[in-house]
Amino acid sequence: MLTEVDVTGVPNYVADVLKHALVVGGTRGIGKALVERLIGMGWNVEATGRQQFDISKPSSWETWRLTLPADLKFDLVIFSAGELTPYPWRDKLLSDMLHSYAVHAAGPVCFLSWGERQGIIPWWARVVFISTVGAINTGACDLGYGAAKAALEKTAKALKENAPWEITLIRLDLVNTRMLRQLPSETLHGRPVLEPEEAAELILSEAGIV
Numbered sequence: 001m002l003t004e005v006d007v008t009g010v011p012n013y014v015a016d017v018l019k020h021a022l023v024v025g026g027t028r029g030i031g032k033a034l035v036e037r038l039i040g041m042g043w044n045v046e047a048t049g050r051q052q053f054d055i056s057k058p059s060s061w062e063t064w065r066l067t068l069p070a071d072l073k074f075d076l077v078i079f080s081a082g083e084l085t086p087y088p089w090r091d092k093l094l095s096d097m098l099h100s101y102a103v104h105a106a107g108p109v110c111f112l113s114w115g116e117r118q119g120i121i122p123w124w125a126r127v128v129f130i131s132t133v134g135a136i137n138t139g140a141c142d143l144g145y146g147a148a149k150a151a152l153e154k155t156a157k158a159l160k161e162n163a164p165w166e167i168t169l170i171r172l173d174l175v176n177t178r179m180l181r182q183l184p185s186e187t188l189h190g191r192p193v194l195e196p197e198e199a200a201e202l203i204l205s206e207a208g209i210v
């Protein structure tokens with residue numbers, strides 16, 4: 001199989017080459033739909049959940065790294081990990097809030113810089129973050145989650161300006177996954193709900209992959 005590269009050495013995304021993607025949070029929900037769609041398009045995909053590594057625990061990244069081929073480089077990294085603990089903000093502990101921040105904002109950033117140092121996230125990689133309309137305009141159903149996503153949005157903007165990767169941030173409304181099913185139905189206000197496959201298509205289209 002011929003590997004097409006342009007003059008800058010960047011692999012050509014539309015060419016028939018073996019492309020490697022990492023989907024963090026690829027074991028369920030939107031991430032799983034992304035994994036299935038990418039595999040259907042011929043990508044080689046590493047799908048991870050907490051069993052493989054915890055995005056909020058750097059020591060677990062090191063152990064997972066040992067399971068990968070030494071020379072593996074990801075052309076695409078999608079952060080689709082997420083946790084939601086919908087209980088009133090007055091009952092939240094500082095540790096809950098910090099955990100949300102670590103999973104949704106700080107963990108992905110530190111993972112990127114670690115992955116760059118490890119040589120698994122090269123400069124030509126595309127990086128995708130998934131945010132929520134709740135980062136901006138919903139109530140305090142899970143304030144830690146919403147605030148962490150707001151931090152992610154700032155982070156994505158800063159990385160767009162300062163990091164080598166092509167960054168996409170997509171802000172979704174409701175998607176029919178385990179995460180959504182944790183929310184009390186009265187908080188959904190009859191808003192339309194996408195299926196994970198529809199969300200995956202939207203994300204890959206925004207990122208210029210399909």
Ligand SMILES: NC(=O)c1ccc[n+]([C@@H]2O[C@H](COP(=O)([O-])OP(=O)(O)OC[C@H]3O[C@@H](n4cnc5c(N)ncnc54)[C@H](OP(=O)(O)O)[C@@H]3O)[C@@H](O)[C@H]2O)c1
Binds near residue numbers: 024027
């Ligand atoms: N569903 C929605 O309505 C909606 C709307 C807007 C944005 N989003 C965002 O879309 C992304 C995907 O959400 P989803 O609805 O697909 O959720 P989901 O069905 O609950 O799936 C979450 C995924 O994240 C993984 N995960 C959870 N905690 C993790 C951790 N600490 N470290 C590593 N992996 C972890 C889970 O893996 P295991 O369970 O296998 O460990 C699973 O693969 C999230 O970032 C979410 O905030 C969702």
